[in-house]
Amino acid sequence: MFDFFFNFHPVIQALIKGLAVVLVIFPLAGACSLAERKVSAWMQGRPGPNRAIVPWFAYIPFLGTFLQRLGVFHLMADGAKFLFKEEPVPGHVNKLYFVLAPALAMMPAFTTVTVVPFGAYFDGAGHAIPLALANVDVGLLAVFAVSSLGVYSLILAGWASNSKYPFLGSVRASAQLISYELSMTLSVVPVFLWINAPGTPGTMSLAKVVEFQSLPGFWGGTWFIFLMPLSAAIFLISLFAETNRQPFDMPESESDLVGGFHTEYGAFKWSLFFVAEYSHMLVGSGVFTLLFLGGWNPLPWIPLADFVAWLHGLLGSAVILHPLFVGVLSIAIFLGKVLVLIFFFMWVRWTVPRFRYDQVMKLGWQKLLPLAIANLIFYALAIAWVQTR
Amino acid sequence: MGSFLFDFFAIFTVICAVGTVVNKNAVNAAMCFLLCLVGVAGLFVQLDAYLLAFLLLLVYAGAVVALFLFIIMLLDVQGKSAVSFRRLSTAAAVIAAGLLAVGLCSFAIHGHLDAPNPNYASGVGAALKPYAYQLFTLYLLPVQIMGFLLLIAMLGVIVLSKKIDPAEGAK
Incomplete structure (x- = not known):
């Protein structure tokens, strides 16, 4: 059925796959901004955006009003507005870096997607083949390395703006992002200590982590969030700080810095920063799902293979076992978990007030970092003890 | 294609390295240094040393250069006129540059590299x-x-x- 696709030149195949993933991530990131408004409205007991509608949609009974109440047309209206608004470039900015910064924000956000596996299917022998643009062995390191480049967009945006509030925002950004990167990296080391048992070839692959969480038996099927709750907590908190989400959004912090690093930006450049922020959140939640929430396994102790077999027994249709169906099912499960995490991000944003800057630094260096090191030492000893028995 | 990419990254790295040295604006120099590191990471990937490439990006490009920029912005060193060279340091710089040039020339003329060891080709950095x-x-x-x-x-x-x-x- 798809032979024509595999007849293309590998470069073209890779391009098509890459485009397909970007075409999912970009609108999803845009939809997150709408979801943010709807969720905030829901939490504060307001209706939220519910007015915009395309004229002829209003004539469709029920569906038209339902979509209007849901606010989906606000998303399109926002997109169109950002595209057609005047792009202000203040006279006092460094033009090259001012224009470069929003583009630079998008690049790491979309590059990290290439190494994040997002689903799996089973070949004839029953082995799970992960779906990813590039299933590299250094997986997680690649995500960390490329996403750490995201800080330059904030630094350059603030510096190029050449005015006080953006400058303060970018100085904060550079200090904050580097501080939390440390505890983030340390918090995932126990996971890789556990999956790299003695005698196995070492790997940092994210797909391998999921494979370990789909093994049969009690300990095999345990998601790592139950096995290493402290690692998961430290990773999640650092993720909030790394993606500039409240309560850690020091770089923009609109109550004391007007708009922080993006104060001088408007129109489409401004919106690019936010698409990049939501893409970072999506990728970050994806990595958290893979590391601690079992990836594409539907429930703890129920791996994807068992679930598919159960579904096959229930419905008795051979379509269930088709690799295409399994692939789509695994992607749906994975995306479902990611979206729940995104909701969690919004939930926290509209519940917890913003920290002061000194509190952010104190939390990063004096609480999370020692905690991450203690956690690492504890798990190193525990894993050495368990795996040698 | 591999050879083309290697040449591309090599030339890119050298250009960015030169840019780092000759740029008067400290932020431009730091950005050139960043691109230079990305170029070196690209060379590592071409040599199958993926791990080294990503470690280089993670540590140097992700953290060290960001700290450089942080310091540059904090001190706001840009825009100040450079201190003029003293006679002694100029002489030292000329002698050092001459030595470097002689060393490079003699290496280009007389030096030769051993053929890569096939046993070692898989690479420790992969x-x-x-x-x-x-x-x-x-x-x-x-x-x-x-x-x-x-x-x-x-x-x-x-x-x-x-x-x-x-x-x-x-x-």
């Missing part, structure tokens, strides 16, 4: 395990000494930068 194994066996002492040096440097910075109030010190 995957985690061989890399870590080398780090904790063959290179254990250098790694420890480097760590110790960095620790001493950090202590030195703390001692030099912290102004101890005599009244507070007496307490």
